[in-house]
Amino acid sequence: MTDAMNFSDEQLDTQQSFDDWEPAPEFAPPPPAGTYHMYLDKIRDMAEKQTKQGLRLFATLDFRIQGGEYDTRAVNFQRVNNVTFNRRDGKATSFMMDLVKSGGIQQAPTSNKAFALALQSIADRGPGTPFQGQLDWEGVCGVCRDKFLMNATQSGTIEEAKQAATKEDWDGARKASVKAKNYRAFPINANGSRKDIFTCPDCGEEVRAQVQIKRFIP
């Protein structure tokens, strides 16, 4: 048996942290809005879905910040697809195309399969291929969303409502549940940063910031 009495009695600088100690918060606050170097850490899910443009690829991806104060912080559950839209500069692109180009893919992916392989290759290179992602926050109230969906579909349970909801219902639910559109819409802390939690003004439930990547840049 080791006798505790034999260990060093040299004083450690622990009094202050002992006195100030609080239980660890359940979630660390997310990184503030801004542009971060990051890499594609994991492909969670990929599926093809029928859209107005035909069959397109939808992916759910996990990223990780590289370098700086938030090094290794995960940015998970980001939805990326290859549905084409016109940017304000008039150039046709898709969010997935922005990622593929920023991730250094040299050859144009011209099918969903090629897009999937391009994402796979960016994920395989991991931290070796950092690009930049512009992050923002969004505060969505799940209680207000569910209430809207149940009303709109006249359903008794949220499961039924989700089954019955039309695209218009989902659009309405989104409008009814977004309580903070971006970082600046969150309550301000004394030091100028933003609080990542606030009380929903409509139902009183807690709304927590969700981090979203808004833009990929090489």
Ligand SMILES: [Zn+2]
């Ligand atoms: Zn609410």
